Amino acid sequence: MPHVVIKLENVSKQYRLGNVGTGTLSHDLNRFFAKALGKDDPTMKVGVSNRLDTVDGRYVWALQDINLEICDGEVLGIVGKNGAGKSTLLKLMSRVTSPSTGEIKIKGRIASLLEVGTGFHPELTGKENIYLNGAILGMTKKEISSKFDEIVEFSGVKKYVDTPVKRYSSGMYVRLAFAVAAHLEPEILIVDEVLAVGDAEFQKKAIGKMQSVSRSGRTVLFVSHNLTAVEQLCTKGVLMQNGMLNMEGKVHDITSAYKQMSVDENDLRRSGTRVMEFLEYKMTGLNGKVIDEVFLGDNFLITANFKSHEQMDLCDMTLDIRNDSNEFIGHVTNADDGFEIRDITKGNIKSVSVMVKNICFSPGTYYISLWLGNSYGTFDYIENCIRFTIKQGDTFIRRPFPFDKRSKTVLQSSWSFK
Amino acid sequence: MNTPNSDFSPNILPDEWTMILRPKRNLLDVNLHELWQYRDLIMLFVKRDFVSKFKQTILGPLWFIIQPLLTTIMFTIIFGNIAGIPTNGIPKMLFYMAGIVGWTYFSTCLNDTSQTFIKNASIFGKVYFPRLALPISVVISNLVSFVIQFVFLCFFLAYFMIRGSDVSPNILVLWIPFLVLLMAGLGLGFGIIISSLTTKYRDLTHLVSFGVSLWMYATPIIYPLSEIPEKYRLYVLANPMTPVVETFKTALLGVGQINYFHLLYSFCFTIVLLAVGIIIFNKVEKTFMDTV
Numbered sequence: 001m002p003h004v005v006i007k008l009e010n011v012s013k014q015y016r017l018g019n020v021g022t023g024t025l026s027h028d029l030n031r032f033f034a035k036a037l038g039k040d041d042p043t044m045k046v047g048v049s050n051r052l053d054t055v056d057g058r059y060v061w062a063l064q065d066i067n068l069e070i071c072d073g074e075v076l077g078i079v080g081k082n083g084a085g086k087s088t089l090l091k092l093m094s095r096v097t098s099p100s101t102g103e104i105k106i107k108g109r110i111a112s113l114l115e116v117g118t119g120f121h122p123e124l125t126g127k128e129n130i131y132l133n134g135a136i137l138g139m140t141k142k143e144i145s146s147k148f149d150e151i152v153e154f155s156g157v158k159k160y161v162d163t164p165v166k167r168y169s170s171g172m173y174v175r176l177a178f179a180v181a182a183h184l185e186p187e188i189l190i191v192d193e194v195l196a197v198g199d200a201e202f203q204k205k206a207i208g209k210m211q212s213v214s215r216s217g218r219t220v221l222f223v224s225h226n227l228t229a230v231e232q233l234c235t236k237g238v239l240m241q242n243g244m245l246n247m248e249g250k251v252h253d254i255t256s257a258y259k260q261m262s263v264d265e266n267d268l269r270r271s272g273t274r275v276m277e278f279l280e281y282k283m284t285g286l287n288g289k290v291i292d293e294v295f296l297g298d299n300f301l302i303t304a305n306f307k308s309h310e311q312m313d314l315c316d317m318t319l320d321i322r323n324d325s326n327e328f329i330g331h332v333t334n335a336d337d338g339f340e341i342r343d344i345t346k347g348n349i350k351s352v353s354v355m356v357k358n359i360c361f362s363p364g365t366y367y368i369s370l371w372l373g374n375s376y377g378t379f380d381y382i383e384n385c386i387r388f389t390i391k392q393g394d395t396f397i398r399r400p401f402p403f404d405k406r407s408k409t410v411l412q413s414s415w416s417f418k
Numbered sequence: 419m420n421t422p423n424s425d426f427s428p429n430i431l432p433d434e435w436t437m438i439l440r441p442k443r444n445l446l447d448v449n450l451h452e453l454w455q456y457r458d459l460i461m462l463f464v465k466r467d468f469v470s471k472f473k474q475t476i477l478g479p480l481w482f483i484i485q486p487l488l489t490t491i492m493f494t495i496i497f498g499n500i501a502g503i504p505t506n507g508i509p510k511m512l513f514y515m516a517g518i519v520g521w522t523y524f525s526t527c528l529n530d531t532s533q534t535f536i537k538n539a540s541i542f543g544k545v546y547f548p549r550l551a552l553p554i555s556v557v558i559s560n561l562v563s564f565v566i567q568f569v570f571l572c573f574f575l576a577y578f579m580i581r582g583s584d585v586s587p588n589i590l591v592l593w594i595p596f597l598v599l600l601m602a603g604l605g606l607g608f609g610i611i612i613s614s615l616t617t618k619y620r621d622l623t624h625l626v627s628f629g630v631s632l633w634m635y636a637t638p639i640i641y642p643l644s645e646i647p648e649k650y651r652l653y654v655l656a657n658p659m660t661p662v663v664e665t666f667k668t669a670l671l672g673v674g675q676i677n678y679f680h681l682l683y684s685f686c687f688t689i690v691l692l693a694v695g696i697i698i699f700n701k702v703e704k705t706f707m708d709t710v
Contacts, residue, residue: 015708016708091543091707093439094545094546095439095546096542096543096544096545096546096707097704097705097707097708098439098440098441098704098705099439099440099441100441101441102441103438103439103440104438104439105435105437105438105439106435106436106437106438106439107434107435107436108436109436110437110546112544112545112546114543114544114545115544118540118541118544118545119541119545121466121470123469123470123473123474124469124470128465128466128469131462132462132463132466135456135459135462136459136541136545136547137545138456138547140455140458141458141461141462164473
């Protein structure tokens with residue numbers, strides 16, 4: 001039966017904006033007198049949610065009314081955009097700072113890895129730093145000694161363990177630091193983005209280590225922008241937005257909600273002179289039904305309506321297709337087909353439809369950006385406005401074995417044998 | 419290693435909440451037990467300070483001795499020979515060195531601990547451990563250098579005794595461990611109060627660096643207490659370091675004034691200072707990351 005090991009009740013965290021240090025004495029005095037007179041703290045503003053771009057008031061709520069229960073053995077992925085409050089939440093749980101309101105109840109020992117190699121001293125040798133870093137993370141000298149060989153083995157820097165770490169390459173430094181952290185035995189492990197370091201092989205090792213931590217019934221909290229790692233590692237997820245818990249549930253639901261959010265919200269960047277502009281756009285199957293999923297090798301239609309504010313002889317439209325790592329994968333333009341969009345009268349609404357044939361990108365999530373312009377410039381460009389998924393299916397790919405995700409495209413081919 | 423697919427021992431959870439984090443905690447809720455659990459960390463910090471201080475130096479720990487020696491020579495020339503301040507008939511070198519060794523321990527403790535929060539903000543911002551571990555480790559690592567300097571002072575003293583100077587270490591030396599504790603306590607107490615305040619008000623860092631050197635002149639280091647005119651003596655005695663330094667010198671050199679009432683005053687001052695310091699430090703450590 002799962003036990004609740006972390007319980008957050010109405011946790012909020014307030015930060016002061018701007019230059020701390022100017023006028024803080026007067027604020028402190030104000031607060032003090034207000035408190036002495038039994039009034040509310042005058043500097044606490046209630047009901048202002050965390051919007052990092054709108055600075056009204058000198059205080060901001062980085063977290064607001066977080067209620068969350070985490071059970072043992074759970075690997076919880078925390079996703080959200082920059083400034084959503086993920087790191088603040090981890091900081092509160094790892095006791096680096098205290099909540100402004102609410103309570104956090106914790107069962108068991110917590111170790112937090114908000115950074116690898118905290119407290120490493122460049123002049124000390126690898127061995128000395130293992131002990132120092134281990135102790136900072138909460139191990140006793142005895143525990144470190146008993147795991148010393150394992151740590152050195154895991155880090156792969158055995159030869160250099162008596163060399164000062166300032167002589168290490170950055171990769172060795174990080175590997176040693178992570179090795180110490182990986183051998184902690186806390187009941188709860190908090191990890192923030194540390195997997196962003198090291199090469200692919202080491203990242204794999206690190207993820208494997210974290211999986212084995214969770215298999216032994218320990219709880220892991222993991223913050224990352226790397227959604228693949230989150231999906232691989234976590235069982236449960238929470239989505240944070242503007243300092244609040246937006247959603248809680250199965251990790252795949254959370255990551256797909258997060259991806260959708262990126263499309264819906266301010267990632268929808270638009271630029272151009274708007275001499276002509278897109279009014280609406282949709283992705284449909286050949287039957288005209290709106291879709292957001294296609295099979296590899298399928299054909300689909302992108303239809304866009306636009307309006308021109310001027311008389312226009314000739315214009316071009318392109319589709320740029322990017323994957324979920326924002327890599328530019330594919331490009332479609334009317335010029336390639338010798339097709340011309342011309343003689344557009346002022347004020348008219350026109351519709352362009354383009355069929356993309358035999359889509360041959362490897363299965364995954366993709367985003368289409370629409371561009372409208374001519375050789376003189378951009379009229380309207382909407383980034384990543386259509387999101388769709390490509391599934392493997394069996395029309396185009398008939399291989400019985402799974403698809404190798406490292407490949408970005410699949411080419412159509414025909415074979416002969418003599 | 420207990421289960422085939424895991425290299426970790428199984429997880430055993432306590433029944434009760436081990437920790438409840440709240441916005442404010444009781445002022446007196448100082449967790450010294452937790453500090454004790456982190457004693458290994460304190461000793462590793464001491465080792466780090468000691469090792470890193472002398473890496474890539476040629477003279478190494480010899481610097482512990484060179485520093486008070488040069489200061490002593492300087493003081494002997496300026497205060498002893500040029501200004502002609504009397505030293506109660508004790509060889510000038512010895513008189514100054516005894517004062518300097520005692521004072522140095524106190525002042526380094528104060529200076530170093532007063533920067534606890536600012537200097538270690540990068541560690542404190544990433545991981546939790548009892549913050550008091552750092553100032554305490556500073557006091558201990560300074561104790562190591564004090565002991566080396568003290569031994570050097572003893573050799574110095576022996577040399578002067580062999581040469582027939584009129585100095586007489588006496589039974590009061592038994593007080594020295596207690597005096598060292600007072601110096602450590604005073605340095606730590608002032609240091610952590612200042613470090614707690616500097617998280618918000620940086621002005622104090624400027625004050626401390628020259629304040630400590632001015633303070634030395636308000637303490638009988640370069641002059642004997644007996645030289646102070648009666649009407650000012652009370653002010654000099656209000657300085658809690660005065661009885662400590664005076665007793666230290668009297669114990670080693672045999673000339674000076676020792677007053678147990680004054681020592682008791684210093685002791686009480688230290689206890690109150692430490693208590694206040696720990697309470698303030700404890701309050702600040704929870705949220706200082708937001709303001710530092």
